[in-house]
Amino acid sequence: MRFVDLSHTIEAAMPSYPGSPGPLFQPLASIGEDGFAEQRLILSSHTGTHVDLPSHILPASSSLDAFGIERFAGKGVALDLRGLAGGLITVEALRFFEDLINESDYLLLCSGWSQYWGSVDYYAGYPVLSSEAARWLTGFHLKGLGVDMISVDAPDSVHFPVHRLLLQKEVLIIENLLCPPLILHSPFIFCGFPLKIAGAEASPIRAVALITG
16 A cells, blocks of 8 residues: 655644644753653644634534544545646536546545745646636435635635635535645545534644555
8 A cells, every 4th residue: 555645734824724833843851951852733723734614614514523434535536637737627528537537535636736835836827716616516325525725715715616616515624735746647645634623613634645556
């Protein structure tokens, strides 16, 4: 079995959604002075590669507590959408992959945008699901949808329509993935386990593809 890491490293000065604070690392103890090392981590729940739960957008909806651990793993497929920069991901663009989507629990949309991680280009210009495509995807039995971009919605979005369409159907959203070519169009087991945080609307995850072939 091969393990493929799909997560960005959490570190100082890493990209974060505009308006959200980046992580802070504060030393609490050192081996030299205290005989052990310890640090305080201050993180937004949307730091780095993370999962969005319905309560992120929808009032009186499910938070992390409502989902068992099995909800964060399943059959995965990653689609190569690297030719759609700056455009919409339409139903027509996805329909070719309908059989693969139908067999999957987690659908990863790989735009190639993670190549811009750490630069200003990461925050805009990425392709976005059309509302029709997002609605079409909720007709499958998906546990979640992931993207290698900072959001499933456009950077200037105010009402977050794609978030709403997916989360209303409890299709979990994973943002800021890595999508190496190795995983494209081939089935794998996806795992993206969150921290066990009471009442969380989101959580950083360690996303991994397990390739058995």
